[in-house]
Amino acid sequence: MTTTPPRRRRRAPTRIERAAGKAAALQRPRVILALLLLLALSSVMLLDGYLRAEVGGDERVRDGASSSEVPEKILDGGPILTFRGGRATTISVPAKTIALTFDDGPNPTWTPQVLEILRRYDVPGTFFLVGSMVSRYPGIVRTMVEEGNEVGIHTFTHVDLSYQSGARVDREMQQTQLALAGAAGITTTLFRAPYSSETDAIDNYSWPVYQRLGRDGYTSVFVDTDSDDWKKPGVSKIVRWATPKDGKGAAVLFHDAGGERSQTIEALPRYIEKMKAKGYTFTTVSGVMEQDGASAGSAGAGAGGAPDSGSPGGGSADRRQAAHRTATGTLLYEGRALVLAVAVAEWAVPALSVGLVIVGVAVMSRFGMMLVLARRHHRQRNRRRFGWGPVVTRPVSVIVPAYNEKECIANTLASLARSTHPIEVIVVDDGSTDGTSRIAREAADALGMTNVRVIRQENAGKPAALNNGVRSARYDIVVMMDGDTVFEADTVRQLVQPFADPGVGAVAGNAKVGNRGTLIGAWQHIEYVMGFNLDRRMYDLLRCMPTIPGAIGAFRREAVLQVGGMSEDTLAEDTDITIAMHRAGWRVVYQEHARAWTEAPGSLRQLWSQRYRWSYGTMQALWKHRKSLTDKGPSGRFGRVGMPLVVVFQIVTPVFAPLIDVFTVYSMVFVDFRAALYAWLAVLGIQLVCAAYAFRLDKEKYRYLLMMPLQQLAYRQMMYLVLIHSCVTALTGGRLRWQKLKRTGEVGTPAGADS
Incomplete structure (x- = not known):
């Protein structure tokens, strides 16, 4: 006769076993969180590197390329290139008028000094901004716009777009617009290409880029007169080189970033005083476009819209910002998110440097x-x-x-x-x-x-x-x-x-x-x-x-x-x-x-x-x-x-x-x-x-x-x-049991160890 053994009651888990089970269940999320922390750190570093344009930038400049495909009227035209109605048109700056432009900013050291000079002399400027710098110094851009200055795009990483794919061109522009939306709540239709100069320098490589951007509604801005302040030739030469001849109007190029700009800061007041003494007035690029009687009625395709700042103050300053558009909806919030992310990176990287x-x-x-x-x-x-x-x-x-x-x-x-x-x-x-x-x-x-x-x-x-x-x-x-x-x-x-x-x-x-x-x-x-x-x-x-x-x-x-x-x-x-x-x-x-x-x-x-x-x-x-x-x-x-x-x-x-x-x-x-x-x-x-x-x-x-x-x-x-x-x-919190590792038994006392 066989007897069935009584069924053993299942023992309730102890407190330690319950804690061990809980800790084991938490291990996978903890590993994921540890990986996410490292990923976040790496992302911050990559973002900071990209914003500083230490990778992805291209400082190569072509010279002497054939320009047979670029229309002669463009090469011989004014510094403002629009594509109203799909047709390439240039606009010249009227006589006795200066469109004062600045490239490569904003910079926390030099741009505020430039803005203070413009404020003191009641002169507007048009600033072509690098998107990575905009995202790093949004407060300067906000002040710049609030004081009646105009802003344009100078790409996001200061890259030569004529070397880039169409996707890269679009990305450079979109990222800069996003930065402007987050910094000042605006977008812009003005563009100046890095390493550009006068319109006669447009070649077969860069012309398709300008056409592409023109179809997207951008106005490309070149220069008539270059101060060459980046060469740091001395204050007197900067003033002399920036002065147009024979009372002609001009789009004049200065730099408020991209290097040591103390000579620019010293030359700018002298230049403004000199030009005012010659009877010149100062305006923005939009001001030039609206003064152009032939194109005023069709400016909508390039930089249309009513001016935001009213009429020129005192007859000496035309603070038109017609190129600006108010950023709304998703673009505005994405821009703010970008600026916030950059602020985190700007704080985190120095802190990490100290930690390093x-x-x-x-x-x-x-x-x-x-x-x-x-x-x-x-x-x-x-x-x-x-x-x-x-x-x-x-x-x-x-x-x-x-x-x-x-x-x-x-x-x-x-x-x-x-x-x-x-x-x-x-x-x-x-x-x-x-x-x-x-x-x-x-x-x-x-x-x-x-x-x-x-x-x-x-x-x-x-x-x-x-x-x-x-x-x-x-x-x-x-x-x-x-x-x-x-x-x-x-x-x-x-x-x-x-x-x-x-x-x-x-x-x-x-x-x-x-x-x-x-x-x-x-x-x-x-x-x-x-x-x-x-x-x-x-x-x-x-x-x-x-x-x-x-x-x-x-x-x-x-x-x-x-x-x-x-x-x-x-x-x-x-x-x-x-x-x-x-x-x-x-x-x-x-x-x-x-x-x-x-x-x-x-x-x-x-x-x-x-x-x-x-x-x-x-x-x-x-x-x-x-x-x-x-x-x-x-x-x-x-x-x-x-x-x-x-x-x-x-x-x-x-x-x-x-x-x-x-x-x-x-x-x-x-x-x-x-x-x-x-x-x-x-x-x-x-x-x-x-x-x-x-x-x-x-x-x-x-x-x-x-x-x-x-x-x-x-x-x-x-x-x-x-x-x-x-x-x-x-x-x-949490606890683990005594964990058992899989062993092979291959370890013995090495030969000669007992001798």
Whole structure:
């Protein structure tokens, strides 16, 4: 007779499991948010570069091209080119009349000075504005229009349109109209091409552009008289060259931007006074067009409409703005959005520049400090007279927390079987479902190890497994290692020697990557060697070691019990207990000769999971022990020294380190490719020097350093994203369980390591 076993009641999830599930559900949005933050940063940089016209501009100017297709009447005509009714027509400036025009603005230094001079002499100007500058300095444009001056388009990036495609021409015009709408609430029908001069300079390449723009309703404006102020020939020459001959009228060209314009500012009042003394009046381009009796009735196609400013004031100034159109609807709102986006970029880029300087100084300072202190630490520890005290020979307990470690646990026990120091081994199986405990017992029997105990517990996480092992330990020193780690024969003996000093409460060993044959493994190998041989030496010398690595660490059992054991409050229980040791007055040191070989994650996905847990757990531990900043006496050393160093070097600096890469790319694209490349290579060279010294201290082979440039381009970017992900998580809360990474069991003690 068979009996049906009773159905097991499903256990309700615990609070920790519910929190873990919630945190896991939030991970994907957090990763997306981290990527969006980097995208936003890159977008701001690209926008700023485009606005500064440091890419996309074209300063080439043709000379001597055939003009057979351009009508003679255009080449010999006036400076104002319209296409009323589809027919090309030019308009000349009437005698004794000046249309004062300015190119390349607005500029925050020179344009306001030009406007002040025009205001003082009651003279209007027509300003042909670069759209990127309009979007950067909208207030100047707004003032310019409100004071009765007229504005025209000078393209968005000051590009020679005769070289560009039709789509680029349209984009240059539309973007500038958008900027004008956002800055002053207007659009305009006036246009002046960059690098243009008189109408007789129109050639077969530029003529189609003017025709295209004419069909779109634009009036192209050229010059009669050029001051050539951009050459900075001297004030007297600027005035003389800008003066029309024999009382003729003229469209006169000055510049209010594009370089140093102090001579222009000095020459402009003299020029206005001179021309007024000769009986000249000043007007805008629209004023010239409306004074042209032959075309006044048909001006609608080019620059029609009633003047906005009324009749000339005092007979000396004609402030007509007939080329302006009021921006409404979508165009107005899109223009305002552009101006707002540019304002953000204008604020963000200088702020980021300051951040870059701070980060750069911090990074270089860290490298320098690590090299100096690591060298001092090495020399101190390798002196003949150095010693921790009497040799420690008493047995110790080795605790191995294991969760589904069937691939690795046998190798771990085999390495411990070769230990030259007397040990007991406690394997704590944290609810494994793959037979880890059975494999551990079989391996111990096969190795003849009578000093191995296997303890099974329900799955409760790594901190609970370690605490169980500490409670079960027979000896006063406990060594903790991961279930995927192997020790060298001399590792335990080396690791416990610092306990000869009664003030030492914990010892950090030297973890090394065993599976360094893969690309990811090689990158992590470089990171581990630099971290353990530079960072930890520095922290040890400063007596503020932040972390005892889970792969290899030793503790006084009484110290562990004194601080309450391994806490489940954070994901980084090793960092948590290390800081707690400092605050309890115990000394934490680094023993570089105690080496452990561990299996680093074999895929980017597993690496992300591991590093996310580490970085987020570190933040949790630092926040938990934030009151250490105010601890007094010797136990407050970590709060005074270690906490600031960890926050600056392991959180703040790495979070902002992407600024270096973003600015490097920005400089390569928008500024000076060669200079930016040299700067990047210089930083890489400094890192290579630091890495080479770390490899020398650890007697590692230098060939892995050949992977370092690629590591900086790929691996480091991923670590940035992980840290940003962790920061976002820290702002939203949540907890994760003890995460299990997929292991292969390929890591064993390297040949010759035990010799």
